[in-house]
Amino acid sequence: MTEKRSRVVLIPCDTYEEDTVYEKLKEGIRLLGGMEAFVKPEEKVLLKPNLVRKAKVSRAVVTHPAVMGAAARLLREAGVTSLTAGDSCGVGTAGATAAGAGMDAVLEKYGVPVVDFTGMGEVPYENGVQAKSFFLSKEVFEADALINVCKMKTHALERITGAVKNMYGCIHGLHKAQGHTMYPSADSFARMLIDLNQFVKPRLYIMDGIVAMEGNGPTSGDPVPMNVLLVSKDPVALDSVFCHLINLSPEMVPTNYHGERMGLGFWQEEHLELLLSEDGGREITLTEAARRFGKADFHVDRRRARSGVWVxxxxxxxxxxxxxxxxxxxxxxxxxxxxxxxxxxxxxxxxxxxxxxxxxxxxxxxxxxxxxxxxxxxxxxxx
Ligand code: SF4
Ligand code: SF4
Structure with a gap:
């Protein structure tokens, strides 16, 4: 983490109409240097959506196909020839889950297959603070570059699931369940997620917040329009902006708190640079962002966490x-x-x-x- 401010671009978008999402995402990513800044044409690129389990796309459980399609189209335009999408779902296969949401049909237009994460290897991570190795899906460590396309949702353990948490789908199959027994608290689980992000190093994070999920997330909550896409290189900054939009103190989210301490990114306001993708990319404050896109009564757990001894x-x-x-x-x-x-x-x-x-x-x-x-x-x- 060398930069003193992390740029997060807020992209107003109130529709999943594919061409509109593409145009808006293109403009947002342009403010980060364009897709060419993140990938090289000769690289093998993996798109990582949230495909936690099969659900109708209207339920806001999975990343919307239009956002995945827009990301795929931009990668193709950047010259990427080897491009796949995949996830290790909690239940079922990535192929069936993507088909259930209509994602496979959208990605097919750009020649992007949805792959099931079948292979696996244990990879050591000596620099890990919490996790010294990962049982990673083969498709993840075989890719040169990963683009994280996450969904804006609540989560019972970590309060939110956004950019940082979406990487857990890179852990192979049943090892995801075992990870919960190895890292049973919200704090240890968050530190493991930060290690995982630092190990895999996604090049870019895109958050689908056009319709988010509030309440009993990440799969049984209620869809709520937030009308925004967020993009950033810094997943902690991106999740922090998500928190501001839903009236949740960012430091109450363990992946934010530990994410900054462990050097993954920034959650604190003075380290955030917010750009609105309209008007050529003008800077806006968190207050303006919350006024424009926020939902102060968004249903999320805002209670203070108890101390370690109490827990x-x-x-x-x-x-x-x-x-x-x-x-x-x-x-x-x-x-x-x-x-x-x-x-x-x-x-x-x-x-x-x-x-x-x-x-x-x-x-x-x-x-x-x-x-x-x-x-x-x-x-x-x-x-
Ligand atoms: S330990 Fe088992 S019963 Fe308890 S929350 Fe986890 S899955 Fe549910
Ligand atoms: S609570 Fe009931 S419906 Fe839900 S998974 Fe368990 S058995 Fe199935």
Whole structure:
């Protein structure tokens, strides 16, 4: 991190009409030097969307195909010939998830295949603060350059999922679940994510905030129009601007707080340079950005985090902690939550052979919220 200010470009956009998104994204990226500043034509480039699991695109669970299409088109125009898109989904394959959202059809126009992350290798990372190695998908470490195309959403563990968190899809398959047991707290998980971003070093981060997700994110929340795309080289700065737009103090997000301490980027206002892509790219303040694009009552967890000692005591006595619970009215007893639980012996199980919804063993539960994230029926909430 050598620059003293990180540039984040805010691109007003209130539609997913493909040509409009392309034109607007092009202008936004021009203010960062153009796509040519991030990739070379001879490089093998991987687009990394958020394809956490299959869902209708209108639910704002996955990156919108129009944003992926615009990024692919700009990369082609920059001369990139080897271009793929892929993710390691929480449930299902990238191909099926992309098809479910209509992303494959849009990317096909630019000759971009959606690849399933099938291969894997353990790669050491000696410089890691929290993680000394990663089980990375082969497609990630075989790419020369990665472009992170994330979605603006809430998250039960980290409060938000944006630029930094989207990189977790680079971890291969079941190792994602294991990662939650290795890094069970929001802080340790955030530090691992920062190590991962520093190891993979995405060249550019693009955030789809045209329609964001508030509430019970990252998969069971409610779509909300924010009418903006954000682009930056600095994922912490980008996530920090996202926080300002939703009236959340950026330092309350562990990936921001640790991200600046560990040198990934900046969250503090004096280190942010905000440009509005209109009017040739004029500088705007955070206050103006929040006035223009913000939603002060955006549904996100704004409560202060408790101190380490308090957290340890809460865990020990199993009280005063956030807990997932099953909404019995919505549960269809599909069992996806049980399959998703990374804890040995499972912290959520069917007590009576699926006659009733599954039940939690809160003494075992590490509060990773994988079950809440993977429930396809919005039946798991957090209290
Ligand atoms: S994943 Fe959701 S719907 Fe399926 S059993 Fe679990 S709580 Fe019920
Ligand atoms: S029950 Fe849910 S929150 Fe608890 S450990 Fe299992 S997946 Fe994580």
């Amino acid at each position: 340890r005591m809460s865990r020990f006595f199993n009280v005063f902690q956030k807990k997932p619970y099953v909404d019995r009215e919505k549960c269809v007893k599909c069992g996806v939550c049980v399959e998703s639980c990374p804890v040995e012996g499972k912290a959520i199980t069917f007590a009576d052979g699926r006659k009733n919804p599954p039940v939690y063993n809160y003494k075992k539960c590490i509060r990773c919220f994988c079950c809440q994230e993977m429930c396809p029926h919005k039946a798991i909430k957090v209290k």
